Amino acid sequence: MPCDASGMVEIHRMFRTGFREGPTLVDGVPDGDTAHAAVVARHLSTLSGSLHAHHEFEDGRFWDPLTERAPACVLHVDRMKRQHAEMLVHLNVLDAALPRWAESAASDDARAIREALTGINAALAEHLPDEEETIVPVMAAVLTQKEFDAASAHGRKATPRGQTFPMLGQILAAQPDGGDQWLRKHLPAPVRLIWRLVGKRQYTAHRNELVHGPR
Numbered sequence: 001m002p003c004d005a006s007g008m009v010e011i012h013r014m015f016r017t018g019f020r021e022g023p024t025l026v027d028g029v030p031d032g033d034t035a036h037a038a039v040v041a042r043h044l045s046t047l048s049g050s051l052h053a054h055h056e057f058e059d060g061r062f063w064d065p066l067t068e069r070a071p072a073c074v075l076h077v078d079r080m081k082r083q084h085a086e087m088l089v090h091l092n093v094l095d096a097a098l099p100r101w102a103e104s105a106a107s108d109d110a111r112a113i114r115e116a117l118t119g120i121n122a123a124l125a126e127h128l129p130d131e132e133e134t135i136v137p138v139m140a141a142v143l144t145q146k147e148f149d150a151a152s153a154h155g156r157k158a159t160p161r162g163q164t165f166p167m168l169g170q171i172l173a174a175q176p177d178g179g180d181q182w183l184r185k186h187l188p189a190p191v192r193l194i195w196r197l198v199g200k201r202q203y204t205a206h207r208n209e210l211v212h213g214p215r
Helices: 006-020 022-027 034-069 071-104 107-134 136-142 145-158 164-174 180-186 189-212
Strands: none
Touching: 006 022, 006 034, 006 107, 006 136, 006 145, 006 164, 022 034, 022 107, 034 071, 034 107, 034 136, 034 145, 034 164, 034 189, 071 107, 107 136, 164 180, 164 189, 180 189
16 A cells, blocks of 8 residues: 555546447437447446446445545545445436337437436536545555455456457547557556457447447
């Protein structure tokens, strides 16, 4: 200790940008285009699953050590728990609505998706800055690097098969420099090469499908 907790802010950037563009992606699907709706729904489901896993890990593995090692943080942790519970309501609504819309691509079902995303984005706008200001510095001071890095491993395990490169691309695209520093910091040279030769192409194809639909 202290540990490098900057990864928390990095993953938060992905959640901000990913959910923020959600309504635009939904609006880009023509009424009745179930092939395109299925692509966007899978993307949003993966994003939702990632946020579920992120918060589940914090709830199960971070809060107790923080309050035990930094008792003054207990009020902040209690607020994080409340914010997680409030966000979970909107995430569950999104999760329930996505399969219906993927099958119908109907405007009424799309409206339910947009309403859920509005709730999620409002909750993220409150929660993420609060966590970065009040919790991340405490994490850096009282957690070991091994304890903190376990969150990333948990997130990777929660990524559905076939979505690793699209998810990695989203993380990179959300960083201020486009992800170059993130790549050097988090991935060894052989994996960076795989990303450049294979992963980046898969991510680009994923983005094209999201915006334009399957071709």
